Amino acid sequence: MAKGSTGRADIVVGGLFLTVSVVFFILSFDFPVKRAGLSPTIFPGFVTAVMFLLSAGLIIQGARKLRSEPSPAEIRPSGLTEEKKMFILRFILLAVLGIGYTRIISKAGFVLSTPFMLAGAMLIFNERKWYRILLVTVISTGILYSLFRIIFRVPLPRFDLY
Amino acid sequence: MYAVLEAIIFVFHPVHFFFLFIGVAGGIVVGALPGLTGSVGIILLLPFLFYVEPAVALIMLSGMFCGAIYGGSISAILISTPGTPSAAATLLDGYPLSQKGEAGKAIGVATIASTTGGIISVLCLIFIAPQLARFAVRFGPVEYFALMVFGLTIIASVSGESLIKGLLSGFFGLFIATIGMDPVMGYPRFTFGFTNLLLGFPMVSVLIGLFAVSQIFIQLEGVGKPQKAFNQRIKNVLPNRSELKRIFRVIIPSSLLGTFLGIIPGTGGAIASFMAYNEARRFSKDPDSFGTGNIEGIAAPEAANNGTTGGAMVPLLSLGIPGDVVTAVMLGALMVIGIRPGPLLFEQNPQVMNALFVGLMMAQFLILGLGLLSVRVFPKILKVPVRILFPVILTLCFVGAFSLSNSVYDMMVAFIFGLIGYGLRKMGFAAAPIILGVILGPIAEQELGRALIMSHGDWSVLLQSPIAIFFYCISILSVSYSLKSGLRKRKKS
Secondary structure, X not given: OOOXXXXXXXXXXXXXXHHHHHHHHXXXXXXXXXXXXXXXXXXXXXXHHHHHHHHHHHHHHHHHHHHHOOOHHHHOOOOOOHHHHHHHHHHHHHHXXXXXXXXXXXXXXXHXXXXXXXXXXXXXXOOOOHHHHHHHHHHHHHHHHHHHHHHOOOOOOOOOOO | OHHHHHHHHXXXXXXXXXXXXXXXXXXXXXXXXXXXXXXXXXXXXXHHHOXXXXXXXXXXXXXXXXXXXXXXXXXXXXXXXXXXXXXXXXXXXXXXXXHHHXXXXXXXXXXXXXXXXXXXXXXXXXXXXXXXXXXXXXXXXXXXXXXXXXXXXXXXXXXOOOHHHHHHHHHHHHHHHHOEEOOOOOOEEOOOOOHHHXXXXXXXXXXXXXXXXXXXXXXXXXXXXXXXXXXXOOOOOOOOHHHHHHHHHHHHHHHHHHHHXXXXXXXXXXXXXHHHHHHHHHHOOOHHHOOOOOOHHHHXXXXXXXXXXXXXXXXXXXXXXXXXXXXXXXXXXXXXXXXXXXXXXXXXXXXXHHHHHHHHHHHHHHHHHXXXXXXXXXHHHOOOOHHHHXXXXXXXXXXXXXXXHOOHHXXXXXXXXXXXXXXXXXXXXXXXHHHHHHHHHHHHHHHHHHHHHHOOOOHHHHHOOHHHHHHHHHXXXXXXXXXXXXXXXXXXX
């Protein structure tokens, strides 16, 4: 967990939330209005309006923090460390692997795609022993398949050529 | 009496008891493993709960909850890394004692204290929750709406690194809940023509993403760093008679303190354990020995954090609002398996509630048995390599999300919410208020809709009930209190 975010990060996240709240607040006006009772527009309108105020508050808080913080150049004079670079690379790889798995599984099926996803994730988590990767992928895929497909009768995706 | 007997027979049915055992043992393992918390454990359990009857699912979930809180102390004692936030106070004396070669005794004391704390809190739950539910059964839509507002503000105001972030997380959750058909008219909102979005985001996938998948991304930060291990031999688990006398002097008040704090929504085990630790030190004859391996310093926080388990279930079961992060996740889990916590639960499902009470009590004895008998297994659990554990958990998250409605879309939602959750957690936003917003948002909107229909569109109805006004007042009080303490902290720093 983060020990505490920087002012700059607060401003960026606040800005993101602010944009989302403004866009969806405007979109909420398209919903029908009822004369009595609760219209579909009221709740989203209220939620996005409060989100807007809170995001603005976060941006102000971030700006205040920023004033008392040392500049980024003072904190990281030599740019990203090797460790940080490796983390970013691993993060991107895992994100791509996860999204790729959700795209491929419906075509390749659970049995074919899961061992690759598991092996990929183990490599990202720095497992280098091939026999261990092989063992874990085969055993885990087997256990999960037996549990969900055979016992719970979940129709896990199958290999589908067309 | 017959109902209690029926509940005992139900829990002791070999299959049901097996599920309870799996819940408790799984909870201990999940709690002991740094990086996995009770919330993650409950989420990983979710896909399996669909295949058992609700009462069994409920006792399994509660077993996991209690087991995880206790399990957190194991890694705190053995490797100075609390498995759950509520075990942070346990390491202050637990780790020094284990460094003196008495890890067995430290775990033994933690086990006895946890069990006693758990038993006391379950007894309080049994006596308090039905009374509170009996009172709350009179609630109408106006009071329910006020209660939901209270539930949202109180958790938001104590979660995260700042009040703004806590509230923003809660409102972000409410915003997510507005996507899909509105609960009053059924009008599609923010769906942009996607049929998948008509029913909103699947709650379980959101839960899996925000808690479990985001945790896997957090674990990526530690890749390459050496994993802590405990390599000593564990012996002498049970404390002697004089030590037992000493620890019971702190266990009883700490358990009651933990139970009381657990009942107050938004407090949780971490606060209770530190408060109990401080009180134990304040009243100790030898306060200077705290921090050097004093067994009272282990017993007090452990009794208190397990005391919060039953306490936190009081508002969850009787009012439908969670007491802490884990019960917030549990609320989501219960809704998924078709149990809506609240006053009607006691009226409509008395058998389920009785089974829960007996199951919870049994869970404490299972903790005692497992804790004392498998003490030599604990160091081995801590040796499970992260590079194997988390990829397997990621796969389980994917399969779990898929199994809920046999849809790859749910897997995608879980993964995307994992990425969002990771980003938000890194920026100091807590996941619990988001989940609360997602869960309580539609209920709050539905109750508000009902109240307005009954009043023919008159909004002043929301302020005509003294109970509702009471909830609004304590909501304002909790937010102002957090605002004040935040300002005080800033002044200090």
